[in-house]
Amino acid sequence: MMDRVLFTKGHGTGNDFVILDDHDGALDLTPSLVAALCDRHRGIGADGVLRVVRSAKHPDGAGYAAEAEWFMDYWNADGTIAEMCGNGVRVFSRYLLTHDLAAAGPAGLPVATRSGVVRAVFEGDLISVHMRTPEVYAASTATIGPLTFPGIAVNCGNPHLVAGLHDGVRLDRIDLHVAPGYDPGVFPEGVNVEFTTPGEPVEGTDRHVHMRVYERGSAETLSCGSGALAVGAVALREAGLTEGRVAVDLPGGRLLVTADGDGRWWLAGPAVLVATGEVDVAALS
Ligand SMILES: N[C@@H](CCC[C@H](N)C(=O)O)C(=O)O
Numbered sequence: 001m002m003d004r005v006l007f008t009k010g011h012g013t014g015n016d017f018v019i020l021d022d023h024d025g026a027l028d029l030t031p032s033l034v035a036a037l038c039d040r041h042r043g044i045g046a047d048g049v050l051r052v053v054r055s056a057k058h059p060d061g062a063g064y065a066a067e068a069e070w071f072m073d074y075w076n077a078d079g080t081i082a083e084m085c086g087n088g089v090r091v092f093s094r095y096l097l098t099h100d101l102a103a104a105g106p107a108g109l110p111v112a113t114r115s116g117v118v119r120a121v122f123e124g125d126l127i128s129v130h131m132r133t134p135e136v137y138a139a140s141t142a143t144i145g146p147l148t149f150p151g152i153a154v155n156c157g158n159p160h161l162v163a164g165l166h167d168g169v170r171l172d173r174i175d176l177h178v179a180p181g182y183d184p185g186v187f188p189e190g191v192n193v194e195f196t197t198p199g200e201p202v203e204g205t206d207r208h209v210h211m212r213v214y215e216r217g218s219a220e221t222l223s224c225g226s227g228a229l230a231v232g233a234v235a236l237r238e239a240g241l242t243e244g245r246v247a248v249d250l251p252g253g254r255l256l257v258t259a260d261g262d263g264r265w266w267l268a269g270p271a272v273l274v275a276t277g278e279v280d281v282a283a284l285s
Pocket of ligand 1: 015076083084085086087088158159192215216217218223224225226227
């Protein structure tokens with residue numbers, strides 16, 4: 001174990017990450033180290049950790065090494081790993097570009113994740129990521145205290161449950177300090193739960209949705225990219241559209257979800273690197 005580790009801090013619409021540069025996978029990253037780094041009082045504080053490692057050097061990335069040099073080793077704040085992180089991919093891509101570790105070619109910058117290779121395209125301040133196609137697959141329910149909300153299960157590589165609020169229940173009033181209830185029969189690996197209400201029309205989009213999210217492994221976050229993708233997929237489906245654009249407003253800002261005419265799904269939003277530093281690993285534990 002190294003005593004001191006360099007880190008960068010970044011976020012995408014307020015979904016924040018500690019980024020660890022570990023090209024050859026030398027760092028002994030454990031669930032307890034991740035949880036300590038993400039601790040907002042005793043550590044750096046973040047919703048998750050992104051380890052920047054060569055695909056060839058990580059067991060979960062090796063299969064993608066021919067297609068993507070870099071593997072996003074994503075960890076939730078509680079030290080669990082997840083298959084996908086939509087905001088993380090943008091922040092990870094921003095990091096690769098900023099540090100000259102990769103170039104933004106015309107086909108986009110490939111990033112390997114546990115649910116396959118995605119591609120990031122840089123458009124000024126925004127980064128647009130060609131995500132895997134979200135799969136809307138089952139009806140289910142989410143509960144908050146005594147309230148039950150009908151929802152739809154969506155697989156974005158990681159699991160999501162998109163639940164619309166009843167009339168009269170305000171999005172800004174629901175209590176997400178505790179985890180919403182869900183059916184473990186539908187989600188044996190746990191689930192990220194998105195609560196939604198429709199928004200006013202937004203120019204240039206087909207649908208507008210407000211959402212809050214309770215993330216598996218990270219509790220309520222200001223934003224969840226894969227959650228926005230799931231919400232966008234449900235919004236277009238409910239509108240009877242197979243292509244179109246959805247503006248998804250989260251507490252941390254706006255993400256755009258687009259299903260294009262070629263059947264590809266895109267997630268677009270900002271990604272910012274805000275700090276670098278050195279952490280004393282012994283002091284953390
Ligand atoms: N915030 C992320 C999702 C991170 C993973 C999630 N908590 C899970 O366990 O599946 C995003 O932007 O997609």
